[in-house]
Amino acid sequence: MITNALIYSVRFGPKIALPEAIQANIGLLRVVPATYRPMRPTRPNKNVYRKREDTDNWRTRAIIDCVRKVRETDDPQYDEMFGIFNKIAGQTLDKLSADAITIIKSRDEQFRLRVTTLLFDKAIKGSAYAGVMADLAKKLNTEIQDVSEDLETHAQMFGTLYDMSGTLTFPKVDEPDFEDKVVAWAKQKDVRRGYARFLTHLYTRELVSGQALQESMQKVIQDLNDTLVQPKSEQSEENVTQFADFLFEIAKLLNPTAVELRGLILSSVDTILKRPRPELPSLNMRSRFKLEDAMKCVKVC
Numbered sequence: 001m002i003t004n005a006l007i008y009s010v011r012f013g014p015k016i017a018l019p020e021a022i023q024a025n026i027g028l029l030r031v032v033p034a035t036y037r038p039m040r041p042t043r044p045n046k047n048v049y050r051k052r053e054d055t056d057n058w059r060t061r062a063i064i065d066c067v068r069k070v071r072e073t074d075d076p077q078y079d080e081m082f083g084i085f086n087k088i089a090g091q092t093l094d095k096l097s098a099d100a101i102t103i104i105k106s107r108d109e110q111f112r113l114r115v116t117t118l119l120f121d122k123a124i125k126g127s128a129y130a131g132v133m134a135d136l137a138k139k140l141n142t143e144i145q146d147v148s149e150d151l152e153t154h155a156q157m158f159g160t161l162y163d164m165s166g167t168l169t170f171p172k173v174d175e176p177d178f179e180d181k182v183v184a185w186a187k188q189k190d191v192r193r194g195y196a197r198f199l200t201h202l203y204t205r206e207l208v209s210g211q212a213l214q215e216s217m218q219k220v221i222q223d224l225n226d227t228l229v230q231p232k233s234e235q236s237e238e239n240v241t242q243f244a245d246f247l248f249e250i251a252k253l254l255n256p257t258a259v260e261l262r263g264l265i266l267s268s269v270d271t272i273l274k275r276p277r278p279e280l281p282s283l284n285m286r287s288r289f290k291l292e293d294a295m296k297c298v299k300v301c
Contacts, residue, residue: 017267017297020264022139030249038170048273053269059149059150059153060153060157062110062113063113063150063161064157064161066114067080067115070114070117070118070121075111077106077111078111078114078118080103080116081118081235082099083102083123084096084099085118085119085136088133089132090132090135093135093139096136097136097139100140101139101140101143104144105143105144106205107191109146112144112147112150116137116150116151117154119137119140120198124162124191124194124195125187125190125191125192125194126190127193127194127197130194130197130198130201131197131202132203134198134201134202134204134205134207137151137202138207140289141207147207149206151208152179152207152208155202155216156215157214158195158267160194162191167235167238168181168184168185168238169185169235169238170185170234192245192246193245193246193249195202196216196246196247196249196250198252199213199216200249200250200253201253203258204253204258210258213250217250217261217264217265220243220246220247221264223239223244224272227239227240228277228282229279229280229281229284230282231282232281232282234279236282239282240282240284241284241287241290242292243287244287245288245290247265247291247294248290248294248297249294251265251293251298254297260297265294265295266298266299269291269292270295272291
């Protein structure tokens, strides 16, 4: 059996002598001492193409601007794309996606970014349509390869673009602007649910990388673990509820082949649920049941 030790021992064993002809040629070589030669000064080449990082930074800056004016329909063709996205459904997907591709191909990359921003925005704000919007994205990407890169950048910037730094709680009935606060609370929950669904749909269609989904999951799992041990309050329970919903939405959509991602949910949730209840004051029964449902979705039968 050949081992590493055997291979390395050969280096120090006897060697076969070089043929005399080769030794004679080596003997004819002129040996001179090495001399120092300073390097020539280099001048920056102005014609070198930009690095990929610069392109990504351009995309990031452009997307921030697109999100800011995503609902502005000053451009007739952008308004037409707005109409296509509103009408998209399973039975109209082929025709409307072909119309959308024709429009996008006739315009520049700035217009394409506006369109993919609108697509991402509508998918996460209407979570019930996340699946069909992901189907549309796949159709677009077959003809326009940059669509998937746009969507991956959107996924990475989600927390920044949609201000997910704080979690809203359900307001008290006697609070000022009660109705408006209820609407804001419901919208935030739906956006987070929609993001989880849409990102998973994009992943299962190979439009975003598994890394993008895994990073989102790991952040939520870490935040969930940190929040569970906090003293019970309305805020901490709401945070835990939304974290549990997020993991459940992903778990129920993952394909059986997504072994690593399913394993991440299974091991993380199993560790949480095995802890004694007194150690998790902010885990209410609703969130516990939701986490149990997430585990059932990812278990291999």
